[in-house]
Amino acid sequence: xxxxxxxxxxxxxxxxxxxxxxxxxxxxxxxxxxxxxxxxxxxxxxxxxxxxxxxxxxxxxxxxxxxxxxxxxxxxxxxxxxxxxxxxxxxxxxxxxxxxxxxxxxxxxxxxxxxxxxxxxxxxxxxxxxxxxxxxxxxxxxxxxxxxxxxxxxxxxxxxxxxxxxxxxxxxxxxxxxxxxxxxxxxxxxxxxxxxxxxxxxxxxxxxxxxxxxxxxxxxxxxxxxxxxxxxxxxxxxxxxxxxxxxxxxxxxxxxxxxxxxxxxxxxxxxxxxxxxxxxxxxxxxxxxxxxxxxxxxxxxxxxxxxxxxxxxxxxxxxxxxxxxxxxxxxxxxxxxxxxxx
Amino acid sequence: xxxxxxxxxxxxxxxxxxxxxxxxxxxxxxxxxxxxxxxxxxxxxxxxxxxxxxxxxxxxxxxxxxxxxxxxxxxxxxxxxxxxxxxxxxxxxxxxxxxxxxxxxxxxxxxxxxxxxxxxxxxxxxxxxxxxxxxxxxxxxxxxxxxxxxxxxxxxxxxxxxxxxxxxxxxxxxxxxxxxxxxxxxxxxxxxxxxxxxxxxxxxxxxxxxxxxxxxxxxxxxxxxxxxxxxxxxxxxxxxxxxxxxxxxxxxxxxxxxxxxxxxxxxxxxxxxxxxxxxxxxxxxxxxxxxxxxxxxxxxxxxxxxxxxxxxxxxxxxxxxxxxxxxxxxxxxxxxxxxxxx
Numbered sequence: 001x002x003x004x005x006x007x008x009x010x011x012x013x014x015x016x017x018x019x020x021x022x023x024x025x026x027x028x029x030x031x032x033x034x035x036x037x038x039x040x041x042x043x044x045x046x047x048x049x050x051x052x053x054x055x056x057x058x059x060x061x062x063x064x065x066x067x068x069x070x071x072x073x074x075x076x077x078x079x080x081x082x083x084x085x086x087x088x089x090x091x092x093x094x095x096x097x098x099x100x101x102x103x104x105x106x107x108x109x110x111x112x113x114x115x116x117x118x119x120x121x122x123x124x125x126x127x128x129x130x131x132x133x134x135x136x137x138x139x140x141x142x143x144x145x146x147x148x149x150x151x152x153x154x155x156x157x158x159x160x161x162x163x164x165x166x167x168x169x170x171x172x173x174x175x176x177x178x179x180x181x182x183x184x185x186x187x188x189x190x191x192x193x194x195x196x197x198x199x200x201x202x203x204x205x206x207x208x209x210x211x212x213x214x215x216x217x218x219x220x221x222x223x224x225x226x227x228x229x230x231x232x233x234x235x236x237x238x239x240x241x242x243x244x245x246x247x248x249x250x251x252x253x254x255x256x257x258x259x260x261x262x263x264x265x266x267x268x269x270x271x272x273x274x275x276x277x278x279x280x281x282x283x284x285x286x287x288x289x290x291x292x293x294x295x296x297x298x299x300x301x302x303x304x305x306x307x308x309x310x311x312x313x314x315x316x317x318x319x320x321x322x323x324x325x326x327x328x329x330x331x332x333x334x335x336x337x338x339x340x341x342x
Numbered sequence: 343x344x345x346x347x348x349x350x351x352x353x354x355x356x357x358x359x360x361x362x363x364x365x366x367x368x369x370x371x372x373x374x375x376x377x378x379x380x381x382x383x384x385x386x387x388x389x390x391x392x393x394x395x396x397x398x399x400x401x402x403x404x405x406x407x408x409x410x411x412x413x414x415x416x417x418x419x420x421x422x423x424x425x426x427x428x429x430x431x432x433x434x435x436x437x438x439x440x441x442x443x444x445x446x447x448x449x450x451x452x453x454x455x456x457x458x459x460x461x462x463x464x465x466x467x468x469x470x471x472x473x474x475x476x477x478x479x480x481x482x483x484x485x486x487x488x489x490x491x492x493x494x495x496x497x498x499x500x501x502x503x504x505x506x507x508x509x510x511x512x513x514x515x516x517x518x519x520x521x522x523x524x525x526x527x528x529x530x531x532x533x534x535x536x537x538x539x540x541x542x543x544x545x546x547x548x549x550x551x552x553x554x555x556x557x558x559x560x561x562x563x564x565x566x567x568x569x570x571x572x573x574x575x576x577x578x579x580x581x582x583x584x585x586x587x588x589x590x591x592x593x594x595x596x597x598x599x600x601x602x603x604x605x606x607x608x609x610x611x612x613x614x615x616x617x618x619x620x621x622x623x624x625x626x627x628x629x630x631x632x633x634x635x636x637x638x639x640x641x642x643x644x645x646x647x648x649x650x651x652x653x654x655x656x657x658x659x660x661x662x663x664x665x666x667x668x669x670x671x672x673x674x675x676x677x678x679x680x681x682x683x684x
Contacts, residue, residue, distance in 0.1 A: 026385060027493050030586070032423040032570060033389030033484070035491040038380045047375030048481055050434040050468040081374040092392040116538055126392040132474035138436045139390055142375070149377040170572040203636045232471060244372070327343060 034123035068110030076210035081229035083219020095129035155245035169259035171281025173205030233337020251314030411454030418552035423571035425561020436472035497587035511601035513623025515547030522684035575679020593656030
């Protein structure tokens with residue numbers, strides 16, 4: 001049994017005052033609540049994301065550092081998807097008895113490392129015992145210039161649809177983990193090219209990279225009509241934009257930027273369906289957004305500056321529904337990404 | 343298995359745009375994150391509070407409406423303890439399979455009812471399955487006038503120590519629940535005076551009343567040097583103020599405002615220790631604060647306006663440590679409230 005106050009004191013000591021934000025954090029960890037100075041001319045962007053052992057992750061799949069890191073990463077991705085700047089996090093964790101020594105510290109190391117790298121200060125949270133599983137709820141408060149948040153409901157017919165990065169590797173990584181492959185285990189860590197490819201897919205699942213820089217640039221430049229992050233799978237997440245914006249879309253299968261490791265591993269394994277993984281696989285944590293033709297040059301600049309490719313995959317239409325063009329034929333697509341059930 | 347999107351849509355429909363706050367909630371539930379307009383001249387106050395089944399509550403002790411209500415109430419109490427105004431909440435819940443029909447709706451009814459009564463808008467959250475227990479993490483964003491937050495570290499020697507309301511009933515209610523008494527069961531609901539007293543204690547545990555109005559008045563009037571809410575028990579919570587402020591305190595046992603139901607039930611039950619429950623019992627969710635003599639008249643005004651008594655229970659000293667005066671003798675007191683372990 002570990003003492004909550006002792007754990008909070010250790011986290012507090014390591015959370016430290018972030019240089020960039022210390023003027024704004026009037027009170028951080030250790031009071032009833034954090035006190036944060038507001039900034040004129042900004043809107044707040046607030047969200048939270050829950051990660052539950054046995055539902056979102058398994059303890060044997062990743063060291064605690066990566067579990068903590070991913071909990072923050074998935075929440076950061078929501079701030080990126082609003083075109084915002086992530087600023088402050090509160091993290092609540094519930095932990096069962098019997099965790100190995102150092103588990104809690106490593107979990108928070110993962111959170112604090114990514115927080116520091118993302119310019120985010122840990123300002124609060126709560127800890128508790130749990131009877132069974134690990135629960136991590138990460139709340140984030142971000143900001144954007146007043147009126148610049150990019151919502152799901154702003155897509156307009158005629159806008160092009162873009163995604164950042166490459167798709168499908170995270171879902172394949174999850175399949176590999178479920179099949180027994182481990183990050184540092186056999187088949188993922190050998191010197192063969194197959195091992196390296198599997199490792200790439202598993203890493204994409206366990207260590208997602210939220211697209212903070214690209215999201216912020218799209219927000220600051222008012223370059224996107226609508227935006228969402230790809231957490232449940234492109235077909236499902238794009239459908240959220242279509243529903244909220246009361247529009248439709250046609251995407252080109254051939255344009256989907258399938259991750260290289262997915263294509264390469266599919267060559268010798270016909271159970272791997274690259275376009276299917278790109279369309280319906282979850283947790284890529286890339287950004288999907290819509291933008292008018294006038295944004296094209298600015299988008300190319302963002303891609304060059306961030307080093308993250310932006311790929312045009314289709315177009316928003318006034319006709320409702322989601323359709324995909326393949327070999328010149330257009331077929332309706334049903335959202336088939338991850339569907340959360342309770 | 344319930345569909346997360348369906349649940350979110352129902353909550354979204356009921357969360358509605360709060361009349362008072364609708365101009366400020368640019369985007370609420372249903373986007374990647376909430377977007378909130380900031381207000382010039384204010385500081386943000388942010389906190390979260392985790393409630394875990396089997397640790398903080400048991401399903402058989404209270405209907406889901408009261409479980410949801412309490413999760414929000416305990417978090418509101420933290421905002422009150424900063425002298426702030428509660429504004430926006432995000433609520434994450436993880437729920438096991440097999441809950442009775444309507445459980446989720448009732449849980450959120452409890453949250454939404456108290457939110458509405460407290461002027462708070464539900465702007466986001468996350469839902470998930472859990473493998474075993476119910477988890478509720480409530481995040482709150484409040485505000486106060488710039489620089490007016492009341493922290494734990496501002497207690498000064500010579501200040502008087504006050505508490506709102508009455509103490510000890512919640513801890514006694516918890517004991518009664520653990521002993522098998524139920525809110526609407528035998529021994530809590532009969533027409534005897536004993537039944538009514540037990541019910542009062544159990545209600546105090548299950549339906550705490552966060553002192554938002556008093557907290558806000560103390561903050562707006564800059565009337566308190568330091569403040570904390572009583573969640574772990576007075577001896578422990580006061581010690582947090584003493585540690586953070588690098589001061590000590592002497593309290594008078596006879597001055598502790600023991601709840602009437604605690605005193606009355608102790609008459610026929612010598613296992614009930616009224617001063618002990620007032621000193622070390624947790625979850626009263628009253629406010630403990632320190633204030634100078636000059637605040638006395640303003641404090642009396644607040645007590646009159648809110649209808650909540652403010653009782654002077656002791657004094658801050660430059661000599662460190664916590665002491666209690668009983669029958670003219672002064673003895674050191676060890677913090678003996680609830681100590682969280684993980």
